[in-house]
Amino acid sequence: MFALLKRDLYLALYSSSSFFYTSSFFVLILIILPFLFGTNDVQLQILFKGIIWIGLSLSILLTMERIFNADYEDGNLDIILQQNPSIEIVIISKYITHWIVYCLPLFIVLPMLSFLFYVSLDNIFLIFLNLFFGSFGMVFIVTFVSALTLGAKRTIFLKAIIVIPLFIPFLIFGTNLESWPILLALSMMSFVLSMYVSAYGLRLYVE
Amino acid sequence: MNELKIEDLTCYRGDNLVLKDLNTKLKSGDSLVIRGSNGSGKTTLLRVLSNFIKSYNGKILFNDHNVLEDANYRNCFNFVGQKNSLKDNLSVKNNLKLWEIVYKKNIPYSKLLDDFNISHLMERDVASLSDGQKKCISLLRLNFTESKIWYLDEPFVFLDEENSQILIEKIKNFNNNNGIVIITSNINLHNTFTNEINI
Numbered sequence: 001m002f003a004l005l006k007r008d009l010y011l012a013l014y015s016s017s018s019f020f021y022t023s024s025f026f027v028l029i030l031i032i033l034p035f036l037f038g039t040n041d042v043q044l045q046i047l048f049k050g051i052i053w054i055g056l057s058l059s060i061l062l063t064m065e066r067i068f069n070a071d072y073e074d075g076n077l078d079i080i081l082q083q084n085p086s087i088e089i090v091i092i093s094k095y096i097t098h099w100i101v102y103c104l105p106l107f108i109v110l111p112m113l114s115f116l117f118y119v120s121l122d123n124i125f126l127i128f129l130n131l132f133f134g135s136f137g138m139v140f141i142v143t144f145v146s147a148l149t150l151g152a153k154r155t156i157f158l159k160a161i162i163v164i165p166l167f168i169p170f171l172i173f174g175t176n177l178e179s180w181p182i183l184l185a186l187s188m189m190s191f192v193l194s195m196y197v198s199a200y201g202l203r204l205y206v207e
Numbered sequence: 208m209n210e211l212k213i214e215d216l217t218c219y220r221g222d223n224l225v226l227k228d229l230n231t232k233l234k235s236g237d238s239l240v241i242r243g244s245n246g247s248g249k250t251t252l253l254r255v256l257s258n259f260i261k262s263y264n265g266k267i268l269f270n271d272h273n274v275l276e277d278a279n280y281r282n283c284f285n286f287v288g289q290k291n292s293l294k295d296n297l298s299v300k301n302n303l304k305l306w307e308i309v310y311k312k313n314i315p316y317s318k319l320l321d322d323f324n325i326s327h328l329m330e331r332d333v334a335s336l337s338d339g340q341k342k343c344i345s346l347l348r349l350n351f352t353e354s355k356i357w358y359l360d361e362p363f364v365f366l367d368e369e370n371s372q373i374l375i376e377k378i379k380n381f382n383n384n385n386g387i388v389i390i391t392s393n394i395n396l397h398n399t400f401t402n403e404i405n406i
Contacts, residue, residue, distance in 0.1 A: 003309060078286065078288055079348070082281055206260070207260055
């Protein structure tokens with residue numbers, strides 16, 4: 001598993017833009033807000049709690065093609081599956097790298113953005129916790145949808161239609177500042193579902 | 208001495224019968240060319256032999272062990288498919304680095320690229336290379352494993368005469384070192400490899 005992790009992290013490092021795409025996208029979505037709704041600090045604080053989840057959802061959605069599809073299209077998935085006897089280990093490794101490459105940068109820019117939106121320090125911590133536990137669940141969801149639709153070309157809209165309704169529970173509970181245990185539970189349920197369905201999707205591809 | 212035996216292999220893809228009652232036996236040092244028209248099942252056969260496709264009738268035995276039950280079999284072969292397994296946005300060097308990590312084997316890159324006399328391409332982006340150059344790099348994966356069998360799917364496609372000759376020499380060297388090679392091809396290799404079946 002560590003070889004695959006290392007390989008995916010190197011791949012992200014070599015395509016260094018990967019780290020910046022999602023965080024730039026995330027920042028841009030947040031920057032648009034004051035233009036639309038004015039600079040009233042109370043209003044911005046309320047909007048901030050919701051819009052970060054929209055930003056996170058879109059960032060994860062837009063990068064889902066890179067979980068399995070990129071390796072499938074260039075043939076690397078065959079090498080990965082041959083070198084790793086357990087499909088489950090391949091899937092876990094993809095969860096970890098996808099979170100590190102596409103979610104972790106968001107957590108780095110989040111504190112800075114929170115101050116811009118007048119969010120108090122206590123709230124920042126709770127938002128952080130919510131996003132942390134919720135983002136894992138969202139990565140689990142896009143991973144299994146990515147595995148299930150492997151090989152289907154130009155299906156980003158189809159994938160979005162499948163994924164967005166599954167994100168709704170995360171968005172509902174994510175905006176409530178003290179609901180991190182529920183998000184953790186949702187993520188754990190997503191993990192169980194995702195492991196099973198992703199393994200099924202990859203086995204279908206292999207067959 | 209290694210032996211690969213295919214017994215009564217039959218494989219369906221969906222409702223289509225792709226392989227029917229295929230029998231053959233290969234020993235260390237043997238090469239086999241599989242010929243057939245487009246869609247005749249050449250790639251499917253190699254994917255079955257590589258254990259990617261596991262639902263088939265018949266038996267594939269490597270040294271008398273059924274390959275479906277032999278956990279070590281995956282270390283015994285190297286499969287080079289029609290896709291090049293290269294990341295277009297990366298340089299050749301970085302692509303080799305990724306393979307090095309996955310295969311857990313370090314080989315000096317310049318020595319690797321010298322196989323096909325392409326060491327000058329080391330820093331080039333894969334996207335800027337010709338299909339033939341990409342194919343040469345793709346075939347370098349054969350050096351990353353100590354496998355006993357090579358499964359090569361259309362390895363001569365895009366290769367010019369000089370590089371085809373280099374590949375033929377590599378295959379013959381591998382045979383001389385007791386390796387078994389199965390090649391699918393649309394082109395006539397009868398003068399080079401005498402062992403040939405049509406499917």
